C-alpha cells in the first residue's frame with residue numbers, strides 16, 4: 472500500500488443531516504463544536520470515515536491521481552529532487568516516503584503561509600530530507616552560477632536556498648498552479664481572466680524547470696484541471712520549444728485514465744497522447760457498481776526526459 476491513502480471526491484456528495492447550522496458556527500458563542508454535518512450516505516457508496524480514521528503522523532489523505540503523480544516521478548533514495556510548487560506538501564511528503572528520507576528534496580512555493588503548512592506536515596510525518604523555501608519558482612535558477620562537483624548531492628550546497636545553478640536536479644516535479652477544474656465543482660469561483668493567465672505562468676515555470684534539470688533527468692508536469700490549454704497545450708508547446716526534451720510514458724498506467732483519442736483535442740499525436748495520463752471524472756458512471764474505484768478527480772500528468 473502507498474504510504475498515503477487515496478480517496479475520491481464523491482465522498483462529499485450524498486445525503487447529510489445538518490447538526491449545527493452555519494449561523495450557529497459563525498455567529499454563536501463558540502461553544503458549538505463537533506460534527507456539523509453528518510453524512511448518512513454517499514453517491515459513490517463509499518462509507519464515511521470516522522474522525523480518527525488516520526492516526527496523526529502516520530498518513531495523509533490524497534486523491535488517487537496525486538498518489539500516481541509521485542509514482543510517475545519515481546524518485547530514488549539519494550537523489551536530489553526539486554518540488555517547484557510544493558505547498559502544502561502532500562506530494563512532497565509522499566516523495567520523501569518513496570525515498571526513505573534519503574537524498575534531498577527542495578520544496579519551493581511562493582506562498583509563505585502554505586510553506587508553513589508544508590513544514591508542519593513534514594514535522595508531523597517525521598520527514599527529514601526536505602529543505603523548504605518561500606520562492607517564486609520562476610526565479611529559482613541563476614544561469615551564471617555553477618554547482619561545485621562535490622556539491623552535487625551535498626545538503627550544504629542547497630541549504631542557502633534558491634536561486635540554484637542550472638542542471639543540478641535529478642528529478643523535478645512541477646505540480647503547477649492551475650484552474651483546478653478537475654476538482655469538485657466550484658463553479659462560483661470560475662474567473663476567465665484568471666484562467667487565461669495560467670498557461671503563461673505554467674510556461675515560465677516549465678522553462679525554469681528545464682534549465683534546472685540535469686541531462687538524463689526526469690521532469691513531471693501535473694495539474695488538477697481538465698483545461699486543454701493547461702494540459703495537452705503545455706505538452707505541445709514544450710515539445711516544440713525544447714528539442715532536448717522527450718515525452719516518455721507516465722507510469723504506472725492505471726485503468727482509470729481516459730483512453731480515448733478524442734479527449735486530447737488533436738493537440739497531441741497518437742503516440743504522444745499514449746504517453747500522458749489524463750484522469751477524467753466519470754460522473755455519468757458514478758451510480759454503477761464499483762464506480763468509486765474508477766472515478767477520480769480530473770487530473771493530468773506528463774513525464775519528460777532531458778536528453779542533453
Ligand SMILES: C[S@@+](CC[C@H](N)C(=O)[O-])C[C@H]1O[C@@H](n2cnc3c(N)ncnc32)[C@H](O)[C@@H]1O
Nearest residue numbers: 556557558559560561562580581607608646648
Ligand atoms: C497545485 S498547488 C500545489 C499542491 C502541492 N504540490 C501538494 O501536492 O500539496 C500549486 C501551488 O503553486 C504555488 N504557486 C503558484 N505560483 C507559484 C510560483 N510562481 N512559484 C512557486 N509556487 C507557486 C501556489 O502557492 C500553490 O501552493
